[in-house]
Amino acid sequence: MKKTLALLLVSVAIVLAGCGSATPGKGEWSKPAEKPVTDTSPATRDDRFAPGKGMPEIQSELTIEVLPVKGDPVLIKDDTFVVLYGAGPEQEGKNLEKVLKSKGVKYIDYLIQPSSDPASYMGAMGLVGEIQIGNLERMVADENFVRLERAVMGKSMVELLAAGSIWYANGVSFDVLYPMQNDFASGRVQDRTSVVLVTKGKVSFLLTGQIDGTAENKLIQRGKLKKVSAVIATNGAPEGSMTEGFMQALSPEKVFIVAGKDAKPATQGTLFAPGMVLRTDGETLTETPASGKGK
Numbered sequence: 001m002k003k004t005l006a007l008l009l010v011s012v013a014i015v016l017a018g019c020g021s022a023t024p025g026k027g028e029w030s031k032p033a034e035k036p037v038t039d040t041s042p043a044t045r046d047d048r049f050a051p052g053k054g055m056p057e058i059q060s061e062l063t064i065e066v067l068p069v070k071g072d073p074v075l076i077k078d079d080t081f082v083v084l085y086g087a088g089p090e091q092e093g094k095n096l097e098k099v100l101k102s103k104g105v106k107y108i109d110y111l112i113q114p115s116s117d118p119a120s121y122m123g124a125m126g127l128v129g130e131i132q133i134g135n136l137e138r139m140v141a142d143e144n145f146v147r148l149e150r151a152v153m154g155k156s157m158v159e160l161l162a163a164g165s166i167w168y169a170n171g172v173s174f175d176v177l178y179p180m181q182n183d184f185a186s187g188r189v190q191d192r193t194s195v196v197l198v199t200k201g202k203v204s205f206l207l208t209g210q211i212d213g214t215a216e217n218k219l220i221q222r223g224k225l226k227k228v229s230a231v232i233a234t235n236g237a238p239e240g241s242m243t244e245g246f247m248q249a250l251s252p253e254k255v256f257i258v259a260g261k262d263a264k265p266a267t268q269g270t271l272f273a274p275g276m277v278l279r280t281d282g283e284t285l286t287e288t289p290a291s292g293k294g295k
Helices: 002-022 044-049 090-102 122-127 143-151 180-185 214-223 243-252
Strands: 062-066 074-077 082-085 109-110 132-138 159-160 168-169 172-178 195-200 202-206 231-235 254-257 277-281 285-288
Touching: 090 122, 122 143, 132 143, 172 214, 214 243
Parallel strands: 082 109, 109 132, 132 159, 202 231, 231 254
Antiparallel strands: 062 074, 062 277, 074 082, 168 172, 172 195, 195 202, 277 285
């Protein structure tokens, strides 16, 4: 009898241990229940981004647009991949989800943290369980980013975003120019912002994040700037940014300024309002004006 009881207790312990290890969110974090995501598997998506894989390029037009979401996230995609530069503040999460789904987005290959300001990326919390994120590109893992990371744990790769990082997708390169890791130490949000050069064929455009004149001078001194087809000033081009030396180094054919409709940027350029779309086949860059009113 005692032997039977002992065996029974051991069996119960094993079952309970197995249940504990299989319970999602066991411990400090309780991950929200997720709905299944129906789209190309993450493994296939990741293969397309890996340098040196030699994946054949699929002819597809690259489009760039600012989403009608507070925080002005920038959507970059073609027929084979989706990259999101920023996601806006957390309270905009469900709006972001709605807008992305309206554009047929079911999977985001890379979400880029545009700055250490949580208002620039925490909207991604609204995508959890709805739109899967393959890779999180981060600069600073503060408590907000850690919360986002835990929410997508097991679903996303998390990689350090710093100067020198580069990845590829279907003939398009994403080259991080700023910041270097030693720039983080200043604590300034302008030094904790991602400047990314996107290139397809002969066309390239620079996403400037929230850098100011001081950060621009660092980029000039490091000799990392070259002529680009367009500058997309995602910081709204406030006074003190887009300095003369910076613009001379880039010699852009066009300057697009991401800002609200009432913004008064210090730099001359075309207002890149929600609804406007930039398109390139790798040879030329064209723009489709917004058909409706911006924010």
